[in-house]
Every structure is written in structure tokens, then in C-alpha cells.
Amino acid sequence: MTTPAEFEAADRLQRRVWGIDTGSTPVPGEVLNAVSHSGGYVAGALADGHLVGISASLVALHADTREVFLWGHMLAAEHRDAGIGHALMLGLRTWCLERRITSARWTFDPLVSRNAYFYLVKLGVDVLAYVPDFYGPLDDGVNLADESDRLLVTWPMDSCHDRERTGYAGNTAYDPGEWRPLLSIDERGRPKVHPRGGDNRMACAVPLDIEAVRRQDPVLARSWRRALRECLSEVLDGGGRIVGFTRCGQYLLTARGTLA
Structure with a gap:
């Protein structure tokens, strides 16, 4: 995504996903423009010509290790369980590996179970830390001013393929006697x-x-x-x-x- 019209469409999509009527979106179009034109990754998913998903990430340099990695700032999909987020993450991985970037990091709300399953099981991320109130209170149509606790995760893309994180992680049930x-x-x-x-x-x-x-x-x-x-x-x-x-x-x- 590189054009003003595409970023305006991204703004409208964010309003639908997060239930925002007025005020700024989580990542305004001008910020997406800056990310895109400074070497970051901004991509959209289309269905029947309409924008239904968006992914925005920054290329980052770790201050201590000097590792170059991708910082995933936003992933939004309008329709749940339609494979939109998965498609966007596969596109992200391809884009990174073409540029010899082998890992990505991001945060997600640990209370949102569908995201926990998607990231931990389907993508196979590793959890680095639990961060209380990462963004401060988020007053939108989804978070409703709740504290923004997040899990910080890393995704090793050079060795990670679609898989279950462990042999038991994808089961619909687990043995309570073992856990x-x-x-x-x-x-x-x-x-x-x-x-x-x-x-x-x-x-x-x-x-x-x-x-x-x-x-x-x-x-x-x-x-x-x-x-x-x-x-x-x-x-x-x-x-x-x-x-x-x-x-x-x-x-x-x-x-x-x-x-x-």
C-alpha cells in the first residue's frame, strides 16, 4: 500500500474493525504513509475489490544486539475466521525473508483467545514477556478503556512454518490431570x-x-x-x-x- 487512496481505505477499515465513529484511528493514514515510504511493510488484503484486512510493520534495529527485525504494529481483519490475518502474515514472512529479515516481534492482548490460538499455535510464536498496560487505556469500541496488558512475542520466520506449536497445543481439549x-x-x-x-x-x-x-x-x-x-x-x-x-x-x- 503506497497511495493516499489506499491509506484512506485503511482508515475506514480500522474504524469498522475497532468500532470508531470519530477521532483518530489506531494507525492514521498519514502514519501508514510514513511507514510505507520509510522502508516498512504496509499491505492490504482484498476480497472482491474491497479492502478487508491490513498489516503494518516497522523495520527495527535492536539497540544491544544490533539485530534487524520487524516490529509488527498492526494487524486488522474485518471478517473473523476467513483466513485474512493468516494470509497477511504469510505475505509478511515472504517480504521479510526476501530482505534477509528472519524474525518479527509484536504484542497482543492475552485475554483475546482467538488471537492467542492464532499466534501461539498456528504461527508458532515464542513469548518473551508479559507487559502490563503497554499502551495505557485504549478507549475504542473493542477495548472500552480497559488496561492494555500485552504479551510480547517473537516469530522466527526463517525456521517457522505453519504448524502446531507442540503436539498438544492444537487439541480441542486437554487432559486436566496433566495440567x-x-x-x-x-x-x-x-x-x-x-x-x-x-x-x-x-x-x-x-x-x-x-x-x-x-x-x-x-x-x-x-x-x-x-x-x-x-x-x-x-x-x-x-x-x-x-x-x-x-x-x-x-x-x-x-x-x-x-x-x-
Whole structure:
């Protein structure tokens, strides 16, 4: 995407995806223009001639390691479960490898289960850190002023192909006897935090549709934010790893030194 008309279409798409009527979009057209013309990656997905998805990323240089990588700033798709995001990420990978860029980093909301499954299982990213309130409160039609906690992930594109992250990560269910619950959903849809104990394999549940929870019960959504922050941060800060995500909405985690 390189032209003003394309960036205007990208603005309109963002308004539809994030439910924004007035004010700025998450990545305004003039910013997309700057990214595109400074060597970054801005691409759109078309269906029947209409823009239905967009991906925007910056080429970055790590200050300490001097590694060149791609920073994924935005991925938006108008229709869920239509393969738009997947197509955009495959295009991104091809673009990077043609330029000898072998890794990308980005963040995503750990409460959004469909994104967790897509990134952790279908793409096979690795989680680097849990970052509380990464952007500050985001007051749009999706986030509804919730705190913007994010998982920071890296995608090694030179060796990564479409695959399940591990042999169990893509299963529609998991054996509760093998994964001790750290966070579960009680009978009223509320988060229930469990003592960690000494288990090496743990599971953290999240709602299957946190966006609906935010609309219907913002207080409940905030309680989910705090509970998941507590559980994931405890494991990751202690050297543990997120090794998978199930279709039924469970993060699968291992303690430090535990093989998946």
C-alpha cells in the first residue's frame, strides 16, 4: 500500500474493525504513509475489490544486539475466521525473508483467545514477556478503556512454518490431570485463581469472547485482566514458559527447566 487512496481505505477499515465513529484511528493514514515510504511493510488484503484486512510493520534495529527485525504494529481483519490475518502474515514472512529479515516481534492482548490460538499455535510464536498496560487505556469500541496488558512475542520466520506449536497445543481439549489449573472459570463466569504449588505443568483459562464480556460487564472484564496478569506474570517472571494454547481457551505453561 503506497497511495493516499489506499491509506484512506485503511482508515475506514480500522474504524469498522475497532468500532470508531470519530477521532483518530489506531494507525492514521498519514502514519501508514510514513511507514510505507520509510522502508516498512504496509499491505492490504482484498476480497472482491474491497479492502478487508491490513498489516503494518516497522523495520527495527535492536539497540544491544544490533539485530534487524520487524516490529509488527498492526494487524486488522474485518471478517473473523476467513483466513485474512493468516494470509497477511504469510505475505509478511515472504517480504521479510526476501530482505534477509528472519524474525518479527509484536504484542497482543492475552485475554483475546482467538488471537492467542492464532499466534501461539498456528504461527508458532515464542513469548518473551508479559507487559502490563503497554499502551495505557485504549478507549475504542473493542477495548472500552480497559488496561492494555500485552504479551510480547517473537516469530522466527526463517525456521517457522505453519504448524502446531507442540503436539498438544492444537487439541480441542486437554487432559486436566496433566495440567494443574492456575486460573479457571467459575460457574458464574468469574476468574478463579488457584494456588500454584510445585507443579511443572499449569493451565490458565480465559473467556472465549472477552470483547463480549467487556460490553456486558466491564467490572468482570477488569477482574479477568488482573487475574490473568497475576498468573501469567508469576510463571514468566520465574523463568517459566507459555508452550501452547488450546481451542477451549487454556494457556499451557511449564515451569523453569521443564520440557514441553
